[in-house]
Amino acid sequence: MRANVGDRLLTHGRIVGQRDRVAEIVEVLGADGLPPYRVRFEDGHETVMSPGPDTVVRHREGP
Numbered sequence: 817m818r819a820n821v822g823d824r825l826l827t828h829g830r831i832v833g834q835r836d837r838v839a840e841i842v843e844v845l846g847a848d849g850l851p852p853y854r855v856r857f858e859d860g861h862e863t864v865m866s867p868g869p870d871t872v873v874r875h876r877e878g879p
Contacts, residue, residue, distance in 0.1 A: 817867060818849035822876040825855060825867055838874075839865075 819825070819841050827837045839855035842862070846852055851866040 817851060817871075817873060819844065819853060819873045820849060820876070824874040824876075825853070825865075825871050826874055827867065827871045830870060 821841055821844060823841050825839045825841065827839070829835055829837075837857065839857045841853045842856050843854035844850075845854060845864065852864050853867070854862060854864050856862045
């Protein structure tokens with residue numbers, strides 16, 4: 817998984833009824849776009865995460 821600042825991580829809910837979560841990458845801490853990432857969730861909460869197989873990168877569009 818490779819990502820850049822401004823990309824979004826979409827983490828799928830793992831149990832029935834659990835919503836997907838979206839977080840914006842605000843800092844890439846790994847080399848060459850690799851995890852871990854500092855992310856900000858829609859509610860403003862920030863954390864450092866190394867995404868698992870239930871997460872996909874939504875790359876930012878445009879320049």
